[in-house]
Amino acid sequence: MCTFSELLMKRRSVREFEKREVPLSITEEIIKESCCAPSARNEQPWHFIIINNETMIKRLSDESKGVILEEIKKSPGSPLKKYEEMLRIEGFNVFWGAPTVVYIVGPESKGSLQVDCALAASYFMLSAASRGLGTCWVALGSCIEDPEIRKEIGLPDDYKIVAPIILGYPRVIPEPPPRENPKILKVVS
Amino acid sequence: MCTFSELLMKRRSVREFEKREVPLSITEEIIKESCCAPSARNEQPWHFIIINNETMIKRLSDESKGVILEEIKKSPGSPLKKYEEMLRIEGFNVFWGAPTVVYIVGPESKGSLQVDCALAASYFMLSAASRGLGTCWVALGSCIEDPEIRKEIGLPDDYKIVAPIILGYPRVIPEPPPRENPKILKVVS
Numbered sequence: 139m140c141t142f143s144e145l146l147m148k149r150r151s152v153r154e155f156e157k158r159e160v161p162l163s164i165t166e167e168i169i170k171e172s173c174c175a176p177s178a179r180n181e182q183p184w185h186f187i188i189i190n191n192e193t194m195i196k197r198l199s200d201e202s203k204g205v206i207l208e209e210i211k212k213s214p215g216s217p218l219k220k221y222e223e224m225l226r227i228e229g230f231n232v233f234w235g236a237p238t239v240v241y242i243v244g245p246e247s248k249g250s251l252q253v254d255c256a257l258a259a260s261y262f263m264l265s266a267a268s269r270g271l272g273t274c275w276v277a278l279g280s281c282i283e284d285p286e287i288r289k290e291i292g293l294p295d296d297y298k299i300v301a302p303i304i305l306g307y308p309r310v311i312p313e314p315p316p317r318e319n320p321k322i323l324k325v326v327s
Numbered sequence: 328m329c330t331f332s333e334l335l336m337k338r339r340s341v342r343e344f345e346k347r348e349v350p351l352s353i354t355e356e357i358i359k360e361s362c363c364a365p366s367a368r369n370e371q372p373w374h375f376i377i378i379n380n381e382t383m384i385k386r387l388s389d390e391s392k393g394v395i396l397e398e399i400k401k402s403p404g405s406p407l408k409k410y411e412e413m414l415r416i417e418g419f420n421v422f423w424g425a426p427t428v429v430y431i432v433g434p435e436s437k438g439s440l441q442v443d444c445a446l447a448a449s450y451f452m453l454s455a456a457s458r459g460l461g462t463c464w465v466a467l468g469s470c471i472e473d474p475e476i477r478k479e480i481g482l483p484d485d486y487k488i489v490a491p492i493i494l495g496y497p498r499v500i501p502e503p504p505p506r507e508n509p510k511i512l513k514v515v516s
Contacts, residue, residue, distance in 0.1 A: 142334055142457035146363040146450065162514065169509045174335040175449065178466060180504045190516040217438065243512070249406065250466075253489075256445035260364065261335065264453070268331035277367060277439075292513030300442075315369045320358045323432070324481030325351065327379040 152272025155306035171265040175257040178250035187241040205281035236304035255300035272308035341461025344495035360454040364446040367439035376430040394470035425493035444489035461497035
């Protein structure tokens with residue numbers, strides 16, 4: 139038990155995990171808490187896919203890397219360019235060896251999807267931290283286009299992956315990266 | 328002090344406030360905690376504008392209502408259409424009489440702006456709840472186009488308002504609206 143201020147400091151982006159599975163029931167509890175997030179017009183457009191399978195996690199990593207490398211080839215001015223070298227490393231897994239990946243997804247047509255799923259993702263990461271688990275939002279793992287893989291993970295054609303989150307027991311909890319002072323543009327009083 | 332699970336239940340969308348100002352120092356503390364949210368590449372693109380002035384809050388409400396009503400006129404098929412009747416009520420203030428409005432904003436050019444600011448907004452709402460304060464993300468208050476008003480509140484031309492959040496001491500804490508069971512599309516194990 140800790141205050142919210144303490145929990146904020148406990149939630150770090152974790153990229154090194156113990157070789158230890160996360161029980162499905164715990165992932166489900168965290169997802170249940172994520173669904174307490176607010177959403178536009180209480181529409182709760184979020185859906186979840188849980189991947190606990192090492193082989194599938196590797197396939198998803200390879201697929202996402204491939205799609206991103208194609209994009210960089212097409213638009214060399216892309217901000218993704220800076221990841222090219224890392225993505226070209228054969229053994230580099232964008233999911234950092236986490237035992238579980240959770241995709242927060244939803245219908246692309248929903249205007250508020252990005253924001254609603256980000257709110258649920260934030261609850262997810264804090265809920266995990268409150269249970270001693272580590273997470274990281276891994277944007278590099280979101281580019282899944284192959285229809286076969288999409289089908290295997292149950293991702294409908296018209297759904298978009300908003301938040302790919304890795305989940306596991308932290309081996310190393312990193313120090314918080316430096317934060318700028320809050321940028322308050324104006325106080326109108 | 329409460330667990331995160333308890334805090335989740337305490338954070339409700341509040342739309343009825345006591346006639347009591349929120350001390351600036353408390354709003355600043357909440358903003359400081361909001362800045363502990365993760366962001367893409369740790370870029371922290373969020374900026375904040377604090378409005379404690381009743382007259383300005385009314386002007387912002389009127390401006391946003393006007394812009395939205397114009398949009399509805401131009402595209403009658405817009406999902407905003409269902410708010411038309413409410414927005415036409417002269418005395419309806421989109422900020423529900425809250426003593427404070429905080430805008431979370433940032434440079435429109437930043438691809439991850441929506442998601443990063445939503446993460447900060449989520450921290451904001453939880454941090455406020457942990458202090459007994461009520462909040463609500465009021466999307467209807469985000470349409471501020473008038474250059475004069477934008478200048479008065481210190482909002483740069485190329486910045487976008489992502490999250491308009493009202494803040495105050497709750498007069499009524501509503502029951503949580505019904506939540507659907509978590510929609511888990513698939514577990515791949």
